[in-house]
Amino acid sequence: MxxxxxxxxxxxxxxxxxxxxxxxxxxxxxxxxxxxxxxxxxxxxxxxxxxxxxxxxxxxxxxxxxxxxxxxxxxxxxxxxxxxxxxxxxxxxxxxxxxxxxxxxxxxxxxxxxxxxxxxxxxxxxxxxxxxxxxxxxxxxxxxxxxxxxxxxxxxxxxxxxxxxxxxxxxxxxxxxxxxxxxxxxxxxxxxxxxxxxxxxxxxxxxxxxxxxxxxxxxxxxxxxxxxxxxxxxxxxxxxxxxxxxxxxxxxxxxxxxxxxxxxxxxxxxxxxxxxxxxxxxxxxxxxxARGELPELPDAKKLRFKEQYGVDEETAVLLTHSKDMADYYEAVISASGCEAKLCTNWVTGHLAGALNKDGLDITQSPIGHARFAGLLARIADNTISGKIAKQVFEALWNSDQTADEIIDQKGLKQITDSGAIEAIIDEVIANNAGQVEQYLSGKDKVFGFFVGQVMKLTQGKANPGEVNAMLKAKLKR
Amino acid sequence: MHNQTIAELAKGLQAREFSSQELTTAHLARIKQHSALNCFITVTEVEALAQAKIADQLISDGKAGPLTGIPLAHKDIFCTQGIKTSCGSKMLDNFQAPYNATVIERFNQAGAVTLGKLNMDEFAMGSSNETSFFGPVKNPWDHSAVPGGSSGGSACAVAARLAVGATGTDTGGSIRQPAAFCGITGLKPTYGRVSRYGMIAFASSLDQGGPMTRTVEDAALMLQTMAGFDSRDSTSVDKPVPDYSKGLNDSLAGLKIGLPKEFFGDNLNTQMAQVVEDAVAEYTRLGAEVVEVSMPNINLSIPAYYIIAPAECSANLSRFDGVRYGHRCEAPEDLNDLYIRSRGEGFGSEVKRRILIGTYALSTGYYDAYYLQAQKIRRLISDDFKKVLSEVDVVMGPVTPTPAFGLGEKSGDPIEMYLSDMYTIAVNLAGLPALSIPAGFVDQKPVGLQIIGNYFEEARLLNVAHRYQQETDWHQQAPAGIE
Structure with missing residues (x-):
């Protein structure tokens, strides 16, 4: 039955x-x-x-x-x-x-x-x-x-x-x-x-x-x-x-x-x-x-988030299941001036993950929306790379400093000076003749090695896109 | 001194003819002297003298009001901070209230002196004061008769000049009936006029506190202090309190009195009827007009009341469970044993009877037939009064079908006892104000006249009753042995 x-x-x-x-x-x-x-x-x-x-x-x-x-x-x-x-x-x-x-x-x-x-x-x-x-x-x-x-x-x-x-x-x-x-x-x-x-x-x-x-x-x-x-x-x-x-x-x-x-x-x-x-x-x-005093209700907010920020159903649920989360998210967007996608990824990714790990809800977040927005703004304007950003996030989580203060203090600013990057690339090519040979003979995998070397020497501060493009040009087969 | 009224004593105090301490001491002595009447459950001698001392200071500072220094006593249903508040029950024999009822607070603020707490039927359930755990009160006019109830201690204390005035509460006649039996003045105000906060509930939709005094003038003075909105009582009404003394002497010319024919049926003996007729005749001499009116549903008052009041009391008395305060049985075996024995030992038989009736009436399957039906009757009775009071100014009638009956005469027959409230109960169901004033004697015992007015027209009632007391001296009679 x-x-x-x-x-x-x-x-x-x-x-x-x-x-x-x-x-x-x-x-x-x-x-x-x-x-x-x-x-x-x-x-x-x-x-x-x-x-x-x-x-x-x-x-x-x-x-x-x-x-x-x-x-x-x-x-x-x-x-x-x-x-x-x-x-x-x-x-x-x-x-x-x-x-x-x-x-x-x-x-x-x-x-x-x-x-x-x-x-x-x-x-x-x-x-x-x-x-x-x-x-x-x-x-x-x-x-x-x-x-x-x-x-x-x-x-x-x-x-x-x-x-x-x-x-x-x-x-x-x-x-x-x-x-x-x-x-x-x-x-x-x-x-x-x-x-x-x-x-x-x-x-x-x-x-x-x-x-x-x-x-x-x-x-x-x-x-x-x-x-x-x-x-x-x-x-x-x-x-x-x-x-x-x-x-x-x-x-x-x-x-x-x-x-x-x-x-x-x-x-x-x-x-x-x-x-x-x-x-x-x-x-x-x-x-x-009472009707006039009602806030935007969860369903309406979810719908609006999908339309306004282009998020999918699952993400919209995650962002609107609590009003505090939704408010935080929108405050970050507005304070950072970044596009929604970047904010969505960081709020539902790193931030949500870190909160979850420590059993905190958004109202207990060690990083307030303003400091979080400061971080995202520096990613958006290429001051730091995504990888460095994770390092800055850690520091934000454990201190009261702003992203800019952390970036300054730790010298994490991305190297955007192509001359400086070029010099480092030349140095790497000169010091690794064997790998250059391998690459030129068709071993594509070796390319990653050069990228790694450059990033190591710049302590991760070089713009990875730029490094890629310049390396490609220098090692033209 | 003790034969003077509140109004007279206030003048004497102001003129420093005597002090409040002297007045209080004299009354405390009288309470001792007449302890056989059993009016008091608790005499608060120390506190009373302390209050009197403060009152004397207020008087000499020129800060006295009309009740400052006047020795009053309160029905033991009103919570008094730090003083035993028993409600006439073994259940609360050990209970000292940690707070003051609003009414008590108001008297304290007015500088009145509290002589003690007055005997009453247990939880105000009774018409003879015989259900009190502290023993019956005697009628000062005839020690073999009951003083009435449930405010029997209050009525007796005022009639015997042990207190100048007293508080009472009236759920089905508990102010008016003992006032009539003891030959004093008793006013039950409109439901909502006097705060019920701190007044231990019997039937919440019917209970109302009021003054019991020797004269209407005094009743006006006490009501002035008792009446008024209290935010701690949701059923108290936020309506301005008029000056109750102001219009006492207004003319009664053209006053329209309604006499409900249902009040003058076979239940009322001819002598009792004669007293009411004589009083009404006095009113016609004062210029009033009398019309016969009819309230066809009023004979349903007792059955309706004995569903509604017990239903409410069955819930109101559930808090007396032996857990937090009050009587607790010795060595309870478990929770059920604690409940059963604490309540079984703490409550007397009349209280138990009403709890059982009320519990039954509210039970699934019976609620509609009893409680709802009774509420419908209540509405009909209110409508009867509304109709009549749109045609006349006041309704008059007897307070009781007989004068005070003998101690033990009706205590074995609850129905017989309930019937003694047949003229007073309808007023509570309708929530109207009504008072009882002495209007004559039958079998050497005092008999009352009941005057019922429209909602919040206490001032009119007092005026009507006061004018009668200006023409008659029934209210000035004192029981033998009360010199």
């Missing part, structure tokens, strides 16, 4: 607000436990939530970016369940009336474009963290994260493979960072997802029974967890068992999912509108304003 996989994702993006969604406490990551939890976050008796308007604006920005319906009137609800890191015994979320309604997003997988539906996106508060180690059989509670604003982005079950799911998640990841609404830091839990996975015989219209895999915080885990889960479900069905509707956890060490709770054990969350909060009202004017 041929099986088809059906996947829907619930992505939790932490909104980049300074303070929490319903209190004034800071959202900064990594503070000492419970130092960023105020009376409201602790759920003390008598405290009340007040919506951080910035969270609403960020959610709205996401909504207009995916062309979604924006609810003119959305409502916060209480999602009731007991857990020690949930101080109030309920989570404030949105249920029946979310702020962002239906929208769409296009993904590209193996050269094909596919449209994925976004069902909704709603605002909610994060819970705290339970720490089960270091407390001699007790659990510790850290409420620093409690009340952190989240945007939960729920997709339609439109994805048909783990690859598509990853492409969709990456697409959202790129988008939220472009929009400046989420820092996308997956290690710190700022961007994570739950995957709803089911299988069905190919051609069948009804969905199979799904399992929900919780809390996946890397693209790699999403792919592995889904693939493992699909295999597990197919195995069960093929051996005559049925899939159980349940929540599962992915164990990245063992690369497997295991059951957390079944449908029967699932909480009845008893959602109801939170009487402490007023409905969120979004006017047409506010939507227009």
């Amino acid at each position: 041929e099986w088809e996989t059906v996947i829907g994702l619930e992505i939790h993006a932490q909104l980049a607000t300074k303070s929490k969604i319903f209190s004034g406490a800071s959202t900064a990551y990594g503070a000492e436990p419970n130092t960023q939890a105020c009376a409201v976050d602790l759920g003390l008796p008598g405290v009340l939530p007040v919506l951080n308007e910035q969270a609403m604006h960020l959610a709205l920005r996401f909504g207009v970016a995916i062309g979604a319906e924006i609810a003119p009137y959305s409502v916060f609800s209480r999602k009731n369940y007991f857990y020690p890191d949930l101080p109030k015994g309920y989570q404030i979320s949105q249920f029946e009336l979310p702020i962002v309604g239906q929208g769409v997003l296009d993904i590209e997988v193996e050269g094909e474009t596919k449209r994925i539906g976004v069902t909704r996106a709603h605002l909610e508060e994060d819970a705290g963290k339970s720490l089960h180690e270091d407390f001699q059989g007790l659990s510790g509670i850290d409420l620093n994260r409690a009340g952190t604003p989240l945007l939960e982005i729920v997709s339609e079950p439109d994805m048909r493979s783990a690859k598509e799911a990853v492409a969709y998640m990456k697409k959202i990841h790129t988008l939220v960072r472009y929009l400046g609404i989420c820092d996308g830091n997956m290690q710190e839990g700022s961007f994570r997802c739950d995957a709803n996975v089911s299988v069905r015989p190919k051609g069948q219209a009804e969905f199979g029974i799904r399992a929900e895999i919780k809390n996946l915080n890397s693209f790699r885990f999403v792919e592995k967890a889904i693939n493992h889960e699909v295999e597990r479900q197919i195995d069960r069905i093929e051996s005559g068992l049925s899939v159980v509707q349940e929540t599962r956890l992915y164990d990245s060490d063992l690369d497997e999912t295991r059951s957390m709770r079944s449908k029967e054990e699932a909480n009845d969350y008893r959602y109801f509108p939170d009487p402490d909060l007023l409905p969120v009202v979004i006017t047409e004017a506010l939507i227009e304003q």
